[in-house]
Amino acid sequence: MSELKNDRFLRALMREPVDVTPVWMMRQAGRYLPEYRASRAKAGSFMDLCMNPEMACEVTLQPLDRYPSLDAAILFSDILTIPDAMGLGLYFETGEGPRFKKTVTTAADVDALPVVDTLKDLSYVTDAVTTIRKALNGRVPLIGFSGSPWTLATYMVEGGSSKDFRKAKALAYNNPSLMHALLDKLVLSVTNYLNEQIKAGAQAVQIFDSWGGALAHDAYVEFSLNPMKKIVDGLIREHEGRKVPVILFTKGGGQWLEPMAEAGADALGLDWTTPIANAKQRVGHQVALQGNMDPAMLYAKPDRIRQEVANILKGFGSGSGHVFNLGHGITPEVSPEHAKAFIESVHELSEPYHKGD
Amino acid sequence: MSELKNDRFLRALMREPVDVTPVWMMRQAGRYLPEYRASRAKAGSFMDLCMNPEMACEVTLQPLDRYPSLDAAILFSDILTIPDAMGLGLYFETGEGPRFKKTVTTAADVDALPVVDTLKDLSYVTDAVTTIRKALNGRVPLIGFSGSPWTLATYMVEGGSSKDFRKAKALAYNNPSLMHALLDKLVLSVTNYLNEQIKAGAQAVQIFDSWGGALAHDAYVEFSLNPMKKIVDGLIREHEGRKVPVILFTKGGGQWLEPMAEAGADALGLDWTTPIANAKQRVGHQVALQGNMDPAMLYAKPDRIRQEVANILKGFGSGSGHVFNLGHGITPEVSPEHAKAFIESVHELSEPYHKGD
Numbered sequence: 001m002s003e004l005k006n007d008r009f010l011r012a013l014m015r016e017p018v019d020v021t022p023v024w025m026m027r028q029a030g031r032y033l034p035e036y037r038a039s040r041a042k043a044g045s046f047m048d049l050c051m052n053p054e055m056a057c058e059v060t061l062q063p064l065d066r067y068p069s070l071d072a073a074i075l076f077s078d079i080l081t082i083p084d085a086m087g088l089g090l091y092f093e094t095g096e097g098p099r100f101k102k103t104v105t106t107a108a109d110v111d112a113l114p115v116v117d118t119l120k121d122l123s124y125v126t127d128a129v130t131t132i133r134k135a136l137n138g139r140v141p142l143i144g145f146s147g148s149p150w151t152l153a154t155y156m157v158e159g160g161s162s163k164d165f166r167k168a169k170a171l172a173y174n175n176p177s178l179m180h181a182l183l184d185k186l187v188l189s190v191t192n193y194l195n196e197q198i199k200a201g202a203q204a205v206q207i208f209d210s211w212g213g214a215l216a217h218d219a220y221v222e223f224s225l226n227p228m229k230k231i232v233d234g235l236i237r238e239h240e241g242r243k244v245p246v247i248l249f250t251k252g253g254g255q256w257l258e259p260m261a262e263a264g265a266d267a268l269g270l271d272w273t274t275p276i277a278n279a280k281q282r283v284g285h286q287v288a289l290q291g292n293m294d295p296a297m298l299y300a301k302p303d304r305i306r307q308e309v310a311n312i313l314k315g316f317g318s319g320s321g322h323v324f325n326l327g328h329g330i331t332p333e334v335s336p337e338h339a340k341a342f343i344e345s346v347h348e349l350s351e352p353y354h355k356g357d
Numbered sequence: 358m359s360e361l362k363n364d365r366f367l368r369a370l371m372r373e374p375v376d377v378t379p380v381w382m383m384r385q386a387g388r389y390l391p392e393y394r395a396s397r398a399k400a401g402s403f404m405d406l407c408m409n410p411e412m413a414c415e416v417t418l419q420p421l422d423r424y425p426s427l428d429a430a431i432l433f434s435d436i437l438t439i440p441d442a443m444g445l446g447l448y449f450e451t452g453e454g455p456r457f458k459k460t461v462t463t464a465a466d467v468d469a470l471p472v473v474d475t476l477k478d479l480s481y482v483t484d485a486v487t488t489i490r491k492a493l494n495g496r497v498p499l500i501g502f503s504g505s506p507w508t509l510a511t512y513m514v515e516g517g518s519s520k521d522f523r524k525a526k527a528l529a530y531n532n533p534s535l536m537h538a539l540l541d542k543l544v545l546s547v548t549n550y551l552n553e554q555i556k557a558g559a560q561a562v563q564i565f566d567s568w569g570g571a572l573a574h575d576a577y578v579e580f581s582l583n584p585m586k587k588i589v590d591g592l593i594r595e596h597e598g599r600k601v602p603v604i605l606f607t608k609g610g611g612q613w614l615e616p617m618a619e620a621g622a623d624a625l626g627l628d629w630t631t632p633i634a635n636a637k638q639r640v641g642h643q644v645a646l647q648g649n650m651d652p653a654m655l656y657a658k659p660d661r662i663r664q665e666v667a668n669i670l671k672g673f674g675s676g677s678g679h680v681f682n683l684g685h686g687i688t689p690e691v692s693p694e695h696a697k698a699f700i701e702s703v704h705e706l707s708e709p710y711h712k713g714d
Contacts, residue, residue: 164688166656173657173665216651216684217632218668255611255631273612275574294573299523300530308530311575327573331521 002138004203009072010141013204013245013267013288015321017357021313021350022071023343024143027329028063029076033336035062046092050077053127060132064140066336067343071323072140072204073132075197077125079147079208082189083156085121086113096160103159105171110182116189118196125193126200133201144202146193148209148250149186149231150224153179165214172223183227191234198236198244206247206269207231213252213271221259224250232264247290251328254279261286272297272327277315289316290323293342298326298334302341309345318353359495361560366429367498370561370602370624370645372678374714378670378707379428380700381500384686385420386433390693392419403449407434410484417489421497423693424700428680429497429561432489432554434482436504436565439546440513442478443470453517460516462528467539473546475553482550483557490558501559503550505566505607506543506588507581510536522571529580540584548591555593555601563604563626564588570609570628578616581607589621604647608685611636618643629654629684634672646673647680650699655683655691659698666702675710 004010008022030036039059043049050056056076064070080098084090089101104110118126132142155161157168172179194205212224232246248260249269260268261283270279270291279289297308309324316322324346330339361367365379387393396416400406407413413433421427437455441447446458461467475483490499512518514525529536551562569581589603605617606626617625618640627636627648636646654665666681673679681703687696 164653166653166688166690169651169653170656173654173661213630216629216654217635219651220630252609252630255635272573273570273577273609275612278574278612294526294576296521296523296526297530297573299527304530331523333523 004141005138006071006140009323010204010242010245012320012323013247013290014243015288018320018354019351019357020347020354021316021322021324023324023346024070024072024074025063025326025330025339025343026074028070028074029059030330031332032330032334032339033062033066035066047078047090050081050128051124053124053131056128057131057135060128061135064136067340069343069347070140072143073136074143074206075125075129075132075145075202077128077145079145079151079210080155081122081125082116082146082186082193083152085116086156086185086189088156098155099160100155104153104156104182105167107178107181110178110185113182113185115185116193118193122193122196126196129197129200129202141203142201143204143206143247144194144197145206145208146190148207148212148224149183149190149227150212150215151208151210152186152190153182153223154211156182165211169215169219172219176222179223183223187227187230187234191231194231195234195236198239202244203239203242204245204247205235206249207265209248209250209253212250217256220250220253220256225256225259225263229263245288249290257283267323269325270327275315276312276322277317280316280321284321288321288323290325292325292327295326295328295330295334298330298338298342300338302338305338305341306345306349309342310349313346313350313353316353318356320354320357324350361498362495363428363497366680367561367599367602369677369680370604370647371600372645375677375711376708376714377704377711378673378679378681380681380703381427381429381431382420382683382687382696382700383431385427385431386416387687388689389687389691389696390419390423392423404435404447407438407485408481410481410488413485414488414492417485418492421493424697426700426704427497429500430489430493431500431563432482432486432502432559434485434502436502436508436567437512438479438482439473439503439543439550440509442473443513443542443546445513455512456517457512461510461513461539462524464535464538467535467542470539470542472542473550475550479550479553483553486554486557486559498560499558500561500563501551501554502563502565503547505564505569505581506540506547506584507569507572508565508567509543509547510539510580511568513539522568526572526576529576533579536580540580544584544587544591548588551588552591552593555596559601560596560599561602561604562592563606564622566605566607566610569607574613577607577610577613582613582616582620586620602645606647614640624680626682627684632672633669633679634674637673637678641678645678645680647682649682649684652683652685652687652691655687655695655699657695659695662695662698663702663706666699667706670703670707670710673710675713677711677714681707
């Protein structure tokens with residue numbers, strides 16, 4: 001593997017000194033980019049794109065080529081590859097979001113689910129990781145990722161997206177041991193999946209807990225945080241002679257940062273509702289923080305975007321331990337010029353905060 | 358006006374001693390009740406039901422007749438009556454949620470908006486309040502309500518519901534003075550609207566800030582909390598020789614309870630993501646708390662519901678200042694028997710917590 005030329009992102013996650021605050025964007029390889037839309041049109045469906053390592057590599061690199069200030073690449077894939085590999089039959093309906101042909105509702109359904117063997121069932125993902133690492137040639141680190149067990153379970157039980165998670169919550173509340181049996185299989189699958197991504201070349205991993213924030217506090221700890229903790233405990237934490245940082249991101253989890261900081265991850269992702277100064281004060285001595293500009297701020301004029309970046313940098317204040325990001329994925333309607341203003345202003349405005357690093 | 362036979366709800370909001378914890382449910386007059394669905398079918402559309410004081414009274418009383426343990430009635434109406442009265446043309450499309458024929462995007466649009474004169478423009482609402490108060494005959498207090506200015510503004514700018522509030526946020530970020538001009542008109546309208554409800558007989562009022570939680574902290578204070586504060590400052594706080602408590606409910610506002618507690622309201626509504634023990638510790642010396650069971654818990658078996666009620670009562674602990682409720686509105690698919698288990702268990706299980714009141 002070639003030497004890493006820019007390790008700001010990894011250093012900040014380990015709370016080591018950096019020259020400027022590193023930046024990347026969730027969903028940075030996405031529909032807001034015309035070059036992405038062209039690749040997507042060429043590939044066919046969204047899943048065709050995910051399952052073709054060369055194409056996945058192509059779109060992963062697009063934002064890095066357009067925005068040289070980006071400090072990390074993230075594997076282009078979907079959080080629902082695992083339930084798909086378990087045999088549920090993922091498909092996408094236009095304007096409807098992801099759907100599954102089969103759902104999980106009974107003990108027999110859970111028993112029938114295999115634990116994912118990544119190298120056999122999801123080799124297109126590890127192939128993509130290998131291909132991207134080669135293409136990156138040490139430019140920036142590559143982030144691997146997975147959905148959290150609870151997040152994956154909601155899709156598997158509901159059969160797709162949901163507004164109120166009625167079926168998943170009813171199962172969790174009425175039959176917690178069955179929900180735990182499902183979560184346990186997902187913990188094993190996700191652990192294997194992330195470890196194989198690391199072995200293939202992912203230099204950091206992020207667990208996306210998109211729907212943990214829909215739970216009440218106690219239920220969050222039981223059904224979302226504890227399974228993520230088991231995953232973190234089972235991850236390879238050092239590879240190629242370097243730490244492999246783990247980022248845990250629960251959207252809507254701002255009230256629960258203290259228990260999240262105890263989960264063993266190196267960093268917590270923040271959505272935009274949490275003042276980062278407050279988060280740093282609460283858990284900054286334990287973990288790095290990633291975030292957290294409102295993605296809707298990218299609809300504002302570039303000057304306003306820069307001002308918001310300045311506000312968040314000031315909120316975090318001096319020292320390392322901050323990876324700048326949006327508080328959620330960038331949306332398709334954003335102008336690439338606005339994304340540029342965001343990315344560039346992070347390096348431009350953050351230098352004074354690292355004088356003492 | 359006849360004497361109030363059950364004032365537990367009002368007493369708890371003022372943090373005065375009570376015998377048991379009072380309980381009501383947001384959206385308690387709603388589609389989960391077969392008698393509601395029958396009235397709705399008789400009335401025609403949802404807005405036909407809202408605009409007919411006799412019918413609005415009928416459905417307001419239905420949950421009280423079915424569940425004698427309910428400690429409050431809430432005016433049957435919609436949060437979007439104000440923008441409708443401002444001339445935007447509210448209508449409902451099946452499965453699509455509320456829509457407006459006109460939207461607000463320019464300074465000219467904002468200038469053209471009238472401030473609502475409730476007795477002239479929304480007399481069907483004050484007539485409903487008068488009718489319901491008469492029909493209640495002192496059984497329990499009647500709650501009036503309004504949407505918050507920010508929440509109303511999102512619908513007016515977007516033209517309906519939204520997932521990411523793109524247009525409303527872009528307007529707020531790019532042209533804050535125009536957003537404030539819109540919010541100022543809404544502040545005047547909502548203040549007038551709630552005061553006229555109070556004069557017509559509402560014994561407490563709640564401000565529903567459904568979408569304040571979609572904002573970042575600073576933007577929440579600027580665009581949602583400060584306008585609500587102006588409303589609270591302008592409300593009639595005593596009527597018929599009794600305090601008229603004000604409840605402020607920002608869904609998703611659990612991280613901002615401290616600034617919310619400074620807004621001058623008597624009580625804060627909590628959604629289910631905030632542990633109530635934590636909320637009490639943070640702001641319980643300043644305000645009463647209302648909430649906060651996950652409405653999805655009503656899909657669980659009655660025993661599990663009772664257990665959750667017990668958990669929340671234990672979380673709040675001893676003393677007054679707690680009004681039990683769901684953390685959001687009850688959903689149409691819930692069984693009325695499950696709602697019964699919820700409501701009855703609050704009185705049954707809360708007595709020990711009020712021995713010292």
